[in-house]
Amino acid sequence: MMEQHILKSKLSVVGKTTEDIIKLEGLHIWIKENHILDAIDVNIPKNKITCIIGPSGSGKSTLIRSINRINDDVDGITTQGNINFNGSSILTSDTDIASLRTQIGMVFQKPCVFPKSIKENVLFGIRHLKKLSKIEKLQIVEENLKTVSLWKEVSHRLNDKAISLSIGQQQRLCIARTLAVKPEVILLDEPTSSLDPLSTRAIEDMMVKLKEEYTIVFVTHNIQQAKRIADHLIFICDGKLIEQGNASALFSCPQNSQTKAYLKDQYCAC
Numbered sequence: 224m225m226e227q228h229i230l231k232s233k234l235s236v237v238g239k240t241t242e243d244i245i246k247l248e249g250l251h252i253w254i255k256e257n258h259i260l261d262a263i264d265v266n267i268p269k270n271k272i273t274c275i276i277g278p279s280g281s282g283k284s285t286l287i288r289s290i291n292r293i294n295d296d297v298d299g300i301t302t303q304g305n306i307n308f309n310g311s312s313i314l315t316s317d318t319d320i321a322s323l324r325t326q327i328g329m330v331f332q333k334p335c336v337f338p339k340s341i342k343e344n345v346l347f348g349i350r351h352l353k354k355l356s357k358i359e360k361l362q363i364v365e366e367n368l369k370t371v372s373l374w375k376e377v378s379h380r381l382n383d384k385a386i387s388l389s390i391g392q393q394q395r396l397c398i399a400r401t402l403a404v405k406p407e408v409i410l411l412d413e414p415t416s417s418l419d420p421l422s423t424r425a426i427e428d429m430m431v432k433l434k435e436e437y438t439i440v441f442v443t444h445n446i447q448q449a450k451r452i453a454d455h456l457i458f459i460c461d462g463k464l465i466e467q468g469n470a471s472a473l474f475s476c477p478q479n480s481q482t483k484a485y486l487k488d489q490y491c492a493c
């Protein structure tokens with residue numbers, strides 16, 4: 224079977240053997256007649272932060288959104304190739320999309336809180352998955368708000384509307400809501416682009432802690448941010464993979480001239 228020949232490959236990251244939890248193989252995406260991703264082969268190491276960088280319009284969001292099949296909803300999309308998660312293809316017609324999205328959660332560029340209370344926002348995903356007692360609900364709310372360092376700020380106002388929080392707090396709430404479902408992988412598409420530097424650093428620090436338990440895939444425009452947090456780096460340009468590898472090695476010694484130019488000028492000459 225297709226998925227069985229894709230074995231969990233190993234790659235060496237900073238002297239440690241690391242398992243790839245996700246592999247994209249020859250992934251092509253067209254939206255109507257536009258070829259958006261062209262034969263992308265990348266690996267996502269488990270319990271690491273993978274940053275996807277590249278110029279505007281290069282296909283970063285399309286790539287990250289293919290990993291939990293949110294792209295399926297795009298009008299006129301055609302996908303070819305393979306995406307393996309824990310050794311199984313997720314692009315088959317019998318893939319359980321709801322289950323896939325509980326295992327691979329997503330946080331978007333703009334915080335997307337629901338018009339509900341702070342508490343209900345944390346519980347939004349998990350309450351559809353299992354029946355919870357009142358005590359369990361409170362435990363889940365507290366645990367996940369503590370993980371995103373929001374508990375102290377909101378513990379006295381859990382029934383307030385989530386929209387009353389600052390934008391940075393709302394983004395941390397969205398991350399808490401994603402974590403409450405206990406995914407294995409968290410996809411973040413420019414999660415700090417609308418945040419101030421302090422909130423941005425809070426989220427970066429949180430990601431570095433969270434990678435002990437989760438695999439993190441993070442799209443960013445900000446090269447300095449990728450330098451601060453990435454273990455693994457993927458550089459794409461014009462829908463093509465230009466270079467990927469260990470982040471510190473790639474930052475200090477990029478092999479490809481386009482990567483060198485982009486890292487130097489944040490400008491892609493392709």
Ligand SMILES: Nc1ncnc2c1ncn2[C@@H]1O[C@H](COP(=O)(O)OP(=O)(O)OP(=O)(O)O)[C@@H](O)[C@H]1O
Binds near residue numbers: 278284
């Ligand atoms: N729903 C859509 N319909 C048509 N074209 C789309 C759609 N979504 C993305 N595209 C096109 O696909 C290409 C890649 O877009 P994508 O958003 O993946 O790039 P990106 O690297 O994330 O860009 P940015 O950094 O500006 O967010 C762009 O040319 C974009 O216009």
